[in-house]
Amino acid sequence: MKHLLSTEGIDPAQATAILDTAASLKQALEGREVRKLPTLRGRTVITMFYEASTRTRVSFEIAGKWMSADVVNVSSSGSSVGKGESLRDTALTLAAAGADCVIVRHPASGAAHRLAGWLRAAGTSVVNAGDGMHEHPTQALLDAATLRERLGDLRDRRIAIVGDVLHSRVARSNVHLLTALGADVTLVAPPTLLPTGVESWPVTISHELDAELPSLDAVMLLRVQAERMHGGFFPSAREYSISYGLSERRLKLLPEHAVVLHPGPMLRGMEIASAVADSPRAAITDQVRNGVHVRMAVLYHLLAHEEENA
Ligand code: CP
DSSP: OOOBOOSTTOOHHHHHHHHHHHHHHHHHHTTOSSOOOOTTTTOEEEEEESSOOSHHHHHHHHHHHHTTOEEEEEESTTSGGGGTOOHHHHHHHHHHTTOSEEEEEESSTTHHHHHHHHTTTTTOEEEEEEETTTBOHHHHHHHHHHHHHHHSOOTTOEEEEESOOTTOHHHHHHHHHHHHTTOEEEEEOOGGGSOTTGGGSSSEEESOHHHHGGGOSEEEEOOOOGGGOTTSOOOOHHHHHHHHOBOHHHHTTSOTTOEEEOOSOOOBTTTBOHHHHTSTTBOHHHHHHHHHHHHHHHHIIIIIOHHHHO
């Protein structure tokens, strides 16, 4: 694997290999006083975040450091991007400075693919840390890692992805990955928050959350993305939560074993009631914890597993 740009068309064996590596890393490191492996000593990982992030940026930085890579963080404010330097020139500059891997978050869909093209000659790996409304592949991998921990094999598991599918790169990456792993995915959303062409996706569509909950193995709530609704309709927290929020009443409709996921950041009281987010049924902090191990596994498969990249 040279880059991780999307989960569309991902080889299930490749995805499973990353998830297995993440699980092994977690097992090896948990409970250890010093969480440091020498695997990526001498390698340089640069994060380029052109959009806000807490979980993704921090967990990539921790992942790189736990594997002994040199990690450098670049953001649009405080770098020469603020002086008007283009994404291409910034990327070529970072590659020339010695980056073995560039991790990019950008508001434009397709930015990570463009970057991979520009960096081909330099041989630098690119990881998509979220590009516009397109994809967020490491989020989908950490969601799958969390679901596997709680449910085991994902084949034929019923998973609902609920809410603002239209603007969600998390939803797109999860649809590709979860269906590749054999899960049965249902999108639950109002028609206004579903993308054009969704009928051709390998999913079932529903507008009624209450009707879906009793037969689910997992429910993934999406953040309502006000920042991408340029002049569009933004539902009130009350309206939205009445139809699509996971309330304490709705939690009781789920089977006992069913898992509640949210990629974060959460809008408590809108997508998810506070009591549900803080309940043992929610795997939200597990998702964050697994994010570190999954991102370690991705860096390992990109930078330390040379024969795969030949
Ligand atoms: N889930 C996610 O991508 O969170 P951040 O925006 O905080 O990175």
